[in-house]
Amino acid sequence: MIKKEDLNQYRDICAEIEEIKKEALLPVADTVRGSSEEYPYTAHTVKIQGVAQNERAKNRITYLQEKKEEIERVIDRMPNSRARRIASMRIKKGMSWDAIAAKMGGGRSPDSERKTYSKALEIVLK
Structure with a gap:
């Protein structure tokens, strides 16, 4: 159940969601050594890039979005x-x-x- 005090948090909740999304979507990169699949199996460097998976950030965003939607339902x-x-x-x-x-x-x-x-x-x- 939402309380009157929770309503004042709406803008902070929205801002926190955006901040967490920006932090959670930071790219990560690394280089590793690999070799060719066929003979002569020459060693070479391979660059790997992606986005880190942060389960805690996902859970926090889910919680905050639920609070935001609950506040919006109060307004509606x-x-x-x-x-x-x-x-x-x-x-x-x-x-x-x-x-x-x-x-x-x-x-x-x-x-x-x-x-x-x-x-x-x-x-x-x-």
């Missing part, structure tokens, strides 16, 4: 369009209440937008 379950828009701006974009009120228009105060968000969140997180 908001009771109305206005609440979904406010939640998206607050959670996904990290906008301030002043910026949200200005973007939403309609002459509503930042405190009014915050209350709309809080009431919708109470309904969803019950």
Whole structure:
């Protein structure tokens, strides 16, 4: 079950996923000695390249993506369009209440937008 505090982690979760992906996809390379398959079996150097498989990184990405999707489902379950828009701006974009009120228009105060968000969140997180 997701908690209100978890919602504030959305942008950090997204950033961590990207960081882990970049680190996990670092190329690795090595050189080894080999020989020809046929006579005279001449020795030569072979360069091997690939991407390291990091099971821990894969597990961490899976866990973080599940948390991210869970937060997105909370936003999707908001009771109305206005609440979904406010939640998206607050959670996904990290906008301030002043910026949200200005973007939403309609002459509503930042405190009014915050209350709309809080009431919708109470309904969803019950």
